[in-house]
Amino acid sequence: MKKYVTLLCIAMVVAACSNSRPTFKKEDISLVPKPVSFQLKDSSFEFNSATAISLEDQSQQKAANYLVGLFNNAAGYSLAVSEGKINEGLIFESTQELKEGAYQLEVDPDIIRIKATDESGFFNAVQTLRQLLPAAIESKEVVDTAWFVPCVSIEDEPRFQWRGMHMDFSRHFFKMDEVKAFLDYMALYKLNTYHMHLTDDQGWRLEIKKYPLLTEKGAWRIPNNQDTICNTRAVENDLYKIDESNFKEIDGERMYGGFYTQEQIKEIVAYAEDRCITVIPEIDMPGHFKSAIDNYPFLSCNEESGWDTVFTYPACLGKETTYEFMKNILSEVVALFPSKYVHIGGDEVNIKSWEQCPHCQGVIKENGLKDEHELQSHFNRNIEQYLQSQGKQLMGWDEIVRGGLTKDASMMWWRNWAPKAPQIAADNGNDIVVTTTAAYYFDYLNEGNKLERVYNYEPVPESFSPEQEEHVLGIQANLWSEWIPNFKRLEYQAFPRMFAVSETGWVAKKDKDFEPFNKSVQKQYDRLDVLDVHYYIPAVEGLEKEIAIVDSTSVTLKLAYPLEGVEIYYTLDGSVPDKNSLKYTNPFVVKDTGTIKARAYRGDVFNDLKSSKIVKREFYEALEVTPENNGLKRWVPKGKFKRVEDIKIPTTANWTAVDGIELGELKEETNFSIIYEGFFKAEKDAVYIFETQADGGSLVYLDKELAVDNGGYHGPRKRYGTVALKKGWHAISVRYKPSSNPRMIKVWYGVQGEDLEPIDISVLSH
Known part of the structure; x- marks a missing residue:
């Protein structure tokens, strides 16, 4: 265990030795998510081996059990729990006045009172108490310290009912103890929904007794390109090392994989339930189904398994055997997971095989369907009816909106570039979980989806009416595991951004403020150290x-x-x-x-x-020129060149004067190129950095030498180059060939070591 000792803990020990109870300062306390109402009072309550816990009913048992477990581990003694009345200690009291998950917590020197209406409210209160205790309460070994809690008065309730985290087990697999550790992290920060992505093209991770090949073979694969990338990165970074225990030899080949037996799933579900966390299973269908089709090839249209250009061949939706197979799987899934929802994926389905399949085309014709997207919706409705017969509701990714949904289906909005999807769903009466790439894809590097961005992202679309907003169940962050090959990497990707999900899911929009939140986050790291979490630290x-x-x-x-x-x-x-x-x-x-x-x-x-x-670098000498005009000259040839590298300037080019480098009136044009020429003024002898951001392709020349190569044919991207320039004027040429959808050409410059700024008329002449 890491041995971080905070000043707060030292103060507690000193106070304990002097037989006095400390009074805390507000800046000593970190609660994530922050409570709706918080009042700090004088003095504190001390937990010790004589502290008693009083319960009124069964709804308080999980919360009490969890607190007892913490003290068993960290303090080495068990708090006494009874249903009798006590005058000192911790008292749980039921009330019918609070919403689901809400609680009231009153801490006084001799007594703590927790009020709630349901077990999740009591459990949430205990997690607040957990964060008010010293970080050492997270220890799995006995710690010699005093267990003071500041006297506070808290009233608290969640904003959203769905406050979720997702883990992908298909690309890379995670062990039972790792799942349990993650559930404990979720509980600590009042996250209540755990989405298990159990099947995908790369592996089938759930035992299905009727179809044993799904795990006997479908759970194992030879190392793939995702492993190759991880192994390359692992040469210099242990956080990318693939867990070797997930490999085994099968028929003489080294295979990667793993799966959960049904008994293990029951254990995970029970562990989560003890923490008031609901486990949502995802069984991807009809796309991302290769690990099943590999072993049951009759499921595809051509009875073959494999990849098309980007995605794999889906299951055939024209064969009755497909529907039977899916329902047989789901019959075992619904028996394992008591959750209201079963997630069937439904994203990124390659419909090309359906276009050519006589079985699929027959179903389209027989049912009067408009196209293959409506064929997928036809399948979804069939599966939904089956799930409803089992007391479940269907959930899928936002692609399931296309082609139509029944009013009972729910969807996860992940494509922030598809803003109409949640609008259509809400208008149709469908519930929505917001899990967009814009903020909640935690497989994206921390430098890309930063903590502040995640925190400030408002999940409810601005265009939503109050009626539409009622259909937003909540939020969820996703940890897709293509490049998360071990649990330490998963922790690194999750923390501290998981704090932002916790607070956004809990705190009303009007009450959020990043600066005080960030100060609370800073104080949470010592707690994560005791938990042995490998969190992200600033780059x-x-x-x-x-x-x-x-x-x-x-x-x-x-x-x-x-x-x-x-x-x-x-x-x-x-x-x-x-x-x-x-x-x-x-x-x-x-x-x-x-x-x-x-x-x-x-x-x-x-x-x-x-x-x-x-x-x-060697210095480029300044040119002996005296430009007469500010800005640059520009030539715009139409349709002459296919690539930026092909551009050649004829002596008859028709040049016009411009102030700087921008598309302007050309933004909506097609099939053209741009050449800018003139002179750049270096204010001093120095190494300069030039950077471009462009789609299509762009090249920057200084004194006829290529300085920035952003060539080729591509979407918007940045490239830079360095060049040493003597003080004075230097020839500059910028060449740009846009893509079929012209978007941007931007150029920045600056002295190495200083901030870059847009190149403009102040340093350009011709």
Whole structure:
């Protein structure tokens, strides 16, 4: 266990030794999510081996059991639980006045009172109490400390009923103890829905007794391209190491995989229920079904399994055997999961095989369906009717909206670029869980989907009416595991962004404020240390681009944001840094080519490696020119060139004067190219960075030498280059060939080590 001791814990021990009860300051306390109403009072309550717990009814048992379990582990004694009345200790009281999940918590020096209407309310109150206790309460070993809780008065209730996290078991698999640890993290932060993505093309992870091949063979695969990427990254980063225990030899081949038996699923469901967490199973159909079709090929249209251009062949929706197979699977699923919902996926289905399949076309014709999308909806309705007969409701990804939904189906909105999907669903009366890539895809790197962005994202679309908003069940963050090959990496991707999901799911929109939230988050890291969570710590900045030198240059490193206890270590020889490497304290000078690598540590927690090559540059001498006009000259040829690399400028080019580099009136045009030419003014002798963001392709030349290569044919992306320029004017040429949908051409510049700014008329002439 990591040995972080906070000043707060020291203060508690001192107070205990002096037989006095400490009074806490507001800044000592961190509660995530923050309560609706919070009042801090003088003094504190002390838990000890004589502390008693009084219950009124069975709805309070789970909460009491959880608290008792924490003290058993960390304090080494068991709190006495009874149904008798007590004058001191912890009292649970039932009331009919609060909404589901809500609670009232009153802590006084001799007594704690918790009021709630249902078991989730009592459980949520205990999680608040858990966060008010010292972080050492998370210990699995006995800790010698005093267990003081500040005297507070709290009234609290959740904003959304669905506050979820998702794990993908198909791409990479996770063990039972890892699932249980994650459920404990969720409980701590009042998250109440756990979405298990159990099947996909890469693996089938749930035992189905009627179809044993699904796990005998479908749960195992030879290493694939996702493993290759992880293995490549793992050379310098242990967080990408694939869990070796998930490999075994089958018929002489090394195979990756794993699955849960039905008994193990029952154990997971029971463990979650003890924490007031509902487990939602996802069995993907009719697409992402390759792991089943591999072993039961009659399920596909052509009785073959495999990949098309992007997605795999789906199950055939024209054969009765497909429907029978799906329902037989679901009959076993619904018996294992007591949840209201069963998620059937329904996303990214490749409909091409249905277009050619006589069985599928026959069903379309017989049922008067308009197209293959309505064929999928026909399938969904059939499966939905079966689930309803089993007392369940169907849920799927937002693609299921296309082709029509019944009013009882629910959907997860993940494609933020498809804003009509939630609108259609809400208008149709369907419930929605918001899980968009814009904020809630936690397989995206922390640097891309940052904590502040996740926190400030409002899940309810701005266009929603109050009636439509009633259909938003809540939010969920997803951890797709293509490049999450082990549990430590999963923790790294989840924390601290899971805090933002916790608070957004709980706190009303009007009451959210990132700055105080972030201060609370800072105090949670010591608790995560005791839990042995490998969380994300701020990235090292300063090595995003290559570093160019003429003779030498100073290198400045910094953290993306401050976090107490984080230190930067680096190397200059290309080796992977650790805590025995050079410790960064001040900017340092480099004089030779090579590679700088750096990463940050907080105790034993480390982050992803950052690196930069040091390259040699020679100065370009300034030109002896005196440009007469501000801005650049521009030539726009129509249809002459297929690629930016093909552009050649004739002597007869028709140039026009422009202020800078932008599409302007050309944004909606097609089949054209742009060439900008003129001079760039270097204000001093220095290494300059030029950066472009462009679709299609772009090239930047300085003094006729290629400085930025953003060529080829692609969507919007950034590229940069470094060039050493003497003070004065230098020839600049920018060439751009847009894609079929012109979007952007932007150019920035700056002295190396300084912030870049848009290139404009202030430094351009012709």
